Every structure is written in C-alpha cells, then in structure tokens.
Amino acid sequence: MRDFNFKFNTKILFGKNKLEEIIPEIKMVGSRLLLAYGGGSIKSIGLYDEIVALLNKHQIPFEELSGIRPNPGIESVREGVKICRENNLDFVLAVGGGSVLDCCKAIAAGVHYEGDPWDFMVQKAVVKKAVPLGTILTLAATGSEMNGNAVISNSETFEKRAMGAPILCPVFSLLNPEYTYTVNKWHTAAGITDIISHVLELYFTPEKSTQVQDAMSEALIKTTVSLSPVVLEQPENYEARAQIMWTSTLALNGLLSFGKLPGDWSTHLIEHEVSAIYDITHGAGLAIIFPAWMTYVLDEQNAWRFAKLARNVWGIIDTDDLSAAHKGIAAMKSFFSSIGMPVSLKEVDIDDSQLGTMAEKACRFGSIGLIKKLNKADIVEIFKIAL
Template identity: 40%
Template sequence: MFLKDKSHGLYGRGSRRSRESGVGNPGGEHVENFTFFNPTKIEFGLGKEQTIGRHLSEHGVKKVLLCYGSERIKREGLFDVVARSLAEKGVAWVELGGIVSNPVISKVREAVSLGRAHQVDAILSVGGGSVLDSAKAIAAGLRYDGDVWDLFVGKAGIESALPLFAILTLAATGSEMNAAAVVTNEETREKFFIMSPALFPVASIVNPTLMRSVSREYLVYSASDVIAHLIEGYFTAAEHPKLQSRLVEALINTVIETTEALLVDPEDDDARGQFAWAATLALNGLTSAGVSGSSWPNHAIEHAISALFNVPHGAGLSVVMPAWMKWSLSRNPAQFKRFAATVFGVDTAEQGVAALEAWFDKIGTPTRLSQLGLGETQIPAIVENALGNVGAFGIADVYTRETIADILTNAL
C-alpha cells in the first residue's frame, strides 16, 4: 500500500493543491500517476489462526515476542490455539500482555527492552489495532539503537524492522494491511504516527469469529473509525476519480449495513466478515490509488482529543467528523452532494452531513464533545495540541488555530 508520485497515501503529508484550497476535480475522470505496493498476505476465514506457526516458521522465525492486550485471549482459548501452533513448528515465544487501547510509548519501550533481552527475531500481534500498532513500533524499535520515540518525532527514520505477523480480534484500524502505526506519548501528551514499508505485516489472519466478543460500544466506535479512514481523502482530495469515489461509497454502505446487522445479531458472522474486510480495504491503499492532494484533518484533530483525554479513537472521530464536515461543506459542495445521494439517498449536501450525524446517534457513538465529558473550556487545550498534529500532517496552512477552534465549536 505504498503510494508514490503525486498520491500521498496512508497518513501522507497533505498537499497545498487540495480541495480545501479550492482547487481540484472530485468525482472526476483523471487518475494521477501512482505506485501501488502492498506485500502483506491476508489469511481470511475460520480456523486460520491455527496456521500462525507455519507462517512464522516459513520465514525462519525461531523466537517471537507475542503481544496482546487483555486476558480475553486466554479466557476465550485463543492464546492456547496460538501457543499450540507455535510449539508444533518449533517457534519459541515471549509474552507481552497489557497493551491498552490508545497504546502508549512506555509500553512500547518496555517491549523493546524485553525483546532485546530475549533476542526475539519477530513480533506477533494478537489483538486489535492498538496491539498491532504497538507491535509495529516495537518491531522498528528493536532495529534502532536510540529511543523508539525518536522515530515518531522525526529524529530518525525507519530503515528496517523485525518481521511482523498479526492475528486480528477487532476490525477497525486497517493496520493489518498497512505500513503505519499511531502511539501516544503519555508524558508529553502527543499522539503521533510512524510510517515505513518496513512496517507492513508479513501475514495477517482475519477470522471474523474471533471478533464475536467485541462489545457493542467498540463495534460502533470501529464503524466510525472505518468511515473516517474513507472520508478523509474522499472529501479533501484535489483529484478523486469516480472509480475511487465508488469504492469509498461501497465500503461506507457496507459498514453501515453490517454494523446495523451486528447490533441486532452479534453472532452474524457473515456480517462480521464483511465488516472486517471493509475495514481492511478502507486503509490498505486501494481507495487512495490515483488520488492526489488529500489530507487527514479529522485524524489530526481527534488525535489531540484522545492524547489529552484518552477517549476511544472511534468515539472521538464520530464527534469530529460531523463538525468538520459542516465547516468543509462549502469547499467541496459537489462531492458532499454526491455523498448525500449515494450513501444516504438524500438530496442536498447539508442533508448528507445531517444523515451521517443522525446515523452515529442511532448506533450510539458520540457526536458531541459533551458526550465525551468535554466542553467549551477544553477547546483551547485541544486546539493547542492539534497544532502539532496538523504540522505533522502537512496541513498547518489550512488548519490554523482559529479554524480548528471553529470546527470544535461545531461539536458543542
């Protein structure tokens, strides 16, 4: 999923030639030059987790750092399945549990020290996006002599990383098939990203039945996260070919349909499978191929909220998205009108934004800062933090202090 030439790809820096600058051709015919590269093997389906030992042994792995979050994987038997598969192929492992949602750099540092002490030669993530993003940072940190946070703040580049493998237990971030990771520094309250071709997982296993125990809250937060990945480029790109717009719209419609189905029947594995695959496709580079001038303002602003107040990422995004869309309507009216008609079957751009906000309300993910326990008094701190993020994303010229404050005010 590495996109080059005029396309900035996943979490790439924004372009001044963007729809937000009043230039571009959304929903048009032109496809920009691009290079598409995604080396990750996806193993999708029932029982695929039983093959993880084979995948590691085929790549010469002798000892792996096995990363996970809560003890849920042990209670539900997944840990035993993984351990047995590893043992059958002669792969030793070292455990690292306790990775939290909104993963933190202190845990990554702990893991790097543990990995060095045990001389592991690969990383295995068993969990959702937080575990996998941490695993990517660990994989890079084990090939870097300095502090791993240097890689997030630009003091050093990622030249290589240990081989990375994943078993997914929650679908949302798309990290299983992309080359990026996001981690929070809890001391400085900065939530930054890293990106490198070295961070593509070698193989990721996606078994929808492993996601049955995902809570209702995290299901709807995940839906918000996936939609945010899709709408960033869709609305901000200077060039967004019709084919790419159609891909985005199809994926959003799939997320909406399957989320509603899973809220009715959490054991609907067919719906869960489509949801999971949509989440992967939303951020593996496919939808941004041939697109240029896109940016990531919703993520830049939300990262400030979750860095400061530790709210679930998807919950923060469902607050930011409608607020940002109301601010952005006039900058891309044709694409907003297309979204309204294609996704929600309504006539005007304004109705489309209202329909998305209403859908978030319907499924129970927040749409107001107050639902996160925040209000007007917290806006200055969020703005100040977000200024660092918009700089990292290359969009500080558009997202000034005043603009970010205006967007957040829409969420009161």
C-alpha cells in the same frame, strides 16, 4: 489521476480454522517470537491458549508482552523493544485490535533503532530496518492489518502521533471474524465509525479525476452502514462480522488512495488530540469530530464533493450541492447516533477548558488538512461546533 507505485506486502489468511496456517508463514522469516497482546480478551475467548499450544507444538520459542492498552503507549513500545533485544527475538506476533498491532509495528521498528522509539513519532527518525511482524486480528476497525502505519500515544506529553513505513506492513494477517464475536456494542460501533472515517479521510480531496476511487469508497461506506444494525444486534452473525472485517481492511490498505492525494486526515489529527488528553475511544472521538469538521470546512467550492457523498451514500435527493451536503452531514450524524456513538463533546463529558490546548497541539507541525488548511483558530471553531 496521479502517478503511483505500489505492491501489497501482506498475505491475508481470511476465515475460520486457519490458526495453524500462521506457522509456515512465521517460519519463513522468523524463529523466535515476541507474542504481544492487550488485556484479557484473547484469554477469555481461548485464543491465547490456542496460540501458546500451537507455538509449543511447533517448538517456536517466544516471550510475551501483555497489557498493551487502547491508545497504545510508548512505554509498551519501549518494553517490547527491550524484550526483543534481551531475548534475540526476530519476529513479532501481534494478537488483538489496532492498538496492539500499532504498538507492535513501533516495536518492530524500534528493535533496530538505537535511539528512543518516540523519535519515529516526532519525525526525528525514519524507519530503515524492522523485525518482521504478523498479526491475528480481533477487532474490525483500524485497518492496521494490511498497512505499514501506526499511532502511538505518550502519556507524559499527552501526545498521540503517527508513524509509518512500507516495511512495517505485516507479512501476514489472520482475519477470523469469529474472533470479533465478543466485541461489545460500544467497541463494535466505534470500529464501524473508524472504518467509515478512514474512507472519508481519503475521500475528501479537491481532485475530481477520482471516479473509481470515489465509487469504491462509497461502496465500502454503504456496505458498512447497511450491515451495522446486523452486527450490533447479532454479534455472532458470522457473515455480517466477516463483511465488516474485510471492509475494514480494504478501507485502509491503499486501494482507495492509489492515484490520489493522500486524503485530508484533519479529523484524525484533531481527534488524536482529544483522545490524547481524555483517553476516549478513538472511534467515538471521530463520530464527534467528523460531522463538526465537515460543517466547518464545507463551502461553495468543495460542496460538489460533500453533495456527491450525500447523494451516493446517504441517498439524499437534492439538486443543490450545498443543501445536499448539509443534509448528508445530518444523515451521517444521525447514523452515528443510531449506532450508539456520541456526536458531541458534551456526551463524553468534555467541556471547553482544553480546546485551545488541543487545537494548538493538532497543528504543532504546521497547519493541517487538504481540502481546507486549518490553523489553531480554525480547529477551535471545529471544537466549538462539536461541543
């Protein structure tokens, strides 16, 4: 087990009828808000009206930033920074899924930074100061509600890159499972895939002294898998939505990575290049790339870990590690298919024309990966498995 220092910075407000509880949390650190959201979904479920009424009732002035898109773009970040500066806003309230939350983190960081906020994504600048932010989550997927990380896209350069800092952790996150009732099957399944992928990215480490972290990781995946049919068939099943929502938060709030190397993350980095060019749903991209990545990097040295996952999560009974590992990959692929996710590039109409470009961009800052270092040629091979 590796040394670590950690303090959770986010207060969680979980459950129904808690919207008004955000007011004292906001007032503790802010007085003038940026209210940021995506498309119309928060309006159609009535949440937007409730929030606006609440802010008016408590006389909290606010400006709005709307239209933040999935795979959020740097242009929204720039726009949010501008609105905050022009109106002296000192708190960002992000209402939506991970895309809105991530965009708002970049805005929060950008307000006090003189350069272009894209600098954070290309490692030209580090976050030193940030406007506090709070979140109201409407999609269980990214875990962004309890960490300081964000992923932003740049449609001019076809890039999708990550940034992060502890001060970008939301001061509070309101998690009301009812707000996820209207998430359709596709996005629910993509969220499930994203949750499982986060756990797996952290799970794939060459270290062996990670028993409790591994056991908890397996617990989160098993819970997600077992409840997936329920949320997909009964979108308004509060209990199942609640379990998935909370599992999503636990998957990426630090809990699974304490005392370990920071995970592999190759699949996320590779997928980012796919969705940067083709703008596919992130979770769908992960369902395609993860099994392909596993198939490519699996070898005799690391087979024990793949086999552990296969046995403890997918119930594979096979004493041979390599064989168990392959069966586990097949089981995972079959699970993704069962929830309606694509498991090949072909299924989302991506051909082999950009494989080299995407592979090159994925390792733009050098080779990637933890349990196996990958260069451009390796990544092209992974894409070929995924075709």
